[in-house]
Amino acid sequence: MCLLSGGLDSATALAIARAEGFVCHALSFDYAQRHRFELDSARKVAAAAGAAEHRVVRLDLSAAGGFGHSALTDEIAVPKDRAKAGGIPVTYVPGRNTVFLSIAMAWAEVIGAFDLFLGVNAVDYSGYPDCRPEFVEAFERLANLATAAAVEGRGRFRIHAPLMRMTKAQIVRTGLSLGVDYSLTHSCYDPSPDGAACGRCDACRLRLEGFAAAGATDPARYAPPPGDRRS
Amino acid sequence: MCLLSGGLDSATALAIARAEGFVCHALSFDYAQRHRFELDSARKVAAAAGAAEHRVVRLDLSAAGGFGHSALTDEIAVPKDRAKAGGIPVTYVPGRNTVFLSIAMAWAEVIGAFDLFLGVNAVDYSGYPDCRPEFVEAFERLANLATAAAVEGRGRFRIHAPLMRMTKAQIVRTGLSLGVDYSLTHSCYDPSPDGAACGRCDACRLRLEGFAAAGATDPARYAPPPGDRRS
Numbered sequence: 489m490c491l492l493s494g495g496l497d498s499a500t501a502l503a504i505a506r507a508e509g510f511v512c513h514a515l516s517f518d519y520a521q522r523h524r525f526e527l528d529s530a531r532k533v534a535a536a537a538g539a540a541e542h543r544v545v546r547l548d549l550s551a552a553g554g555f556g557h558s559a560l561t562d563e564i565a566v567p568k569d570r571a572k573a574g575g576i577p578v579t580y581v582p583g584r585n586t587v588f589l590s591i592a593m594a595w596a597e598v599i600g601a602f603d604l605f606l607g608v609n610a611v612d613y614s615g616y617p618d619c620r621p622e623f624v625e626a627f628e629r630l631a632n633l634a635t636a637a638a639v640e641g642r643g644r645f646r647i648h649a650p651l652m653r654m655t656k657a658q659i660v661r662t663g664l665s666l667g668v669d670y671s672l673t674h675s676c677y678d679p680s681p682d683g684a685a686c687g688r689c690d691a692c693r694l695r696l697e698g699f700a701a702a703g704a705t706d707p708a709r710y711a712p713p714p715g716d717r718r719s
Numbered sequence: 720m721c722l723l724s725g726g727l728d729s730a731t732a733l734a735i736a737r738a739e740g741f742v743c744h745a746l747s748f749d750y751a752q753r754h755r756f757e758l759d760s761a762r763k764v765a766a767a768a769g770a771a772e773h774r775v776v777r778l779d780l781s782a783a784g785g786f787g788h789s790a791l792t793d794e795i796a797v798p799k800d801r802a803k804a805g806g807i808p809v810t811y812v813p814g815r816n817t818v819f820l821s822i823a824m825a826w827a828e829v830i831g832a833f834d835l836f837l838g839v840n841a842v843d844y845s846g847y848p849d850c851r852p853e854f855v856e857a858f859e860r861l862a863n864l865a866t867a868a869a870v871e872g873r874g875r876f877r878i879h880a881p882l883m884r885m886t887k888a889q890i891v892r893t894g895l896s897l898g899v900d901y902s903l904t905h906s907c908y909d910p911s912p913d914g915a916a917c918g919r920c921d922a923c924r925l926r927l928e929g930f931a932a933a934g935a936t937d938p939a940r941y942a943p944p945p946g947d948r949r950s
Binding site for chain 2 (some may be wrong): 515543544545546547548549551552553554555556576580582583584585586587589590591592593594595597599617618620622623626627629630633635636637639640
């Protein structure tokens with residue numbers, strides 16, 4: 489099973505899972521993200537990767553804080569053109585990966601798929617607490633205590649985070665070597681209404697730097713910079 | 720914050736949290752349980768306990784296995800009139816407590832409520848993997864790794880399971896001493912259409928035995944046994 493956001497990282501994690509021979513059940517969440525291009529990308533990426541199936545769970549947590557206030561869910565400005573910042577980014581969404589993994593675990597127990605892949609990365613996104621190796625290890629431990637399947641010995645959960653210690657350039661190189669079509673993926677935190685990436689938010693900058701360092705060209709569609717726009 | 724199912728145990732856990740001086744945000748889930756009396760009970764229990772608020776999150780996981788097949792969510796027969804059984808009961812719902820706690824944790828981080836109370840119990844329900852002390856400890860550890868609030872030192876999650884090692888009789892005695900109105904609670908796995916408890920499923924039997932051992936009378940409304948019904 490693979491958590492699939494539609495971004496570059498989870499598309500690469502899915503390609504790695506497929507290359508390792510796993511039949512992949514891809515899972516995405518519709519949780520009132522500010523923009524919906526991610527889910528369109530997730531569908532295309534799942535199909536291109538030959539996932540056995542792709543499910544989208546609609547998750548409305550508005551009754552319980554709605555994942556709080558984040559630049560990814562609310563009208564909080566997405567930072568642009570900044571150098572790598574320290575601390576936890578405004579794009580952090582409280583509890584998100586824990587909730588997503590829990591639901592993946594519940595589904596995984598039902599269908600007997602004990603290998604969960606996710607595209608978290610501790611190098612470029614070191615500010616997110618739920619993207620660190622210790623988080624992934626703690627979740628794996630929890631899953632093997634929480635489920636009847638694990639306790640009864642019918643399966644042992646393994647949480648795979650194959651990108652954890654890769655740089656963005658290594659991720660891009662790995663994905664390209666596995667045939668990932670990155671034109672299908674969506675990374676931008678602040679796309680234009682037609683889905684073009686801004687090229688200036690943290691996600692776009694990391695992505696562009698990754699492609700440049702890998703000696704490759706990002707096939708994503710970028711909006712022209714403001715000066716280039718025709719009136 | 721207190722997870723509140725509407726049953727006897729979570730009503731008692733909430734009363735304990737209140738008695739310990741906590742302002743309580745109660746959280747229930749509407750996850751297509753077979754019967755809805757639980758949620759009605761949860762609302763009444765939260766109000767009676769003086770919870771600061773009560774939220775109900777609607778959780779539709781049908782796209783991802785829908786918590787699998789359980790006698791609590793599907794048309795699987797609820798066992799009746801049996802002695803205490805070994806193993807994991809058919810009323811086990813895959814991943815349920817992990818998903819519920821994850822969403823509680825996400826909300827708790829948003830509002831800064833780091834003490835999570837839940838009514839799990841390892842004595843009478845020893846068959847449920849996600850009701851054991853090691854599960855609760857593993858989740859607490861996870862929450863303190865997963866969240867920005869914990870990592871930045873703004874709070875430290877504590878998962879309180881005050882009923883963990885109590886017998887049902889001890890739970891009933893504790894609740895009665897704290898003024899819990901158990902007539903508001905709902906425990907039966909297989910109620911009649913008007914909400915009366917069956918008196919014969921595992922939950923009813925445990926509950927009735929608990930009241931009897933506590934020397935008290937269960938104020939819940941029970942359906943008359945089949946022989947007593949008028950045609």
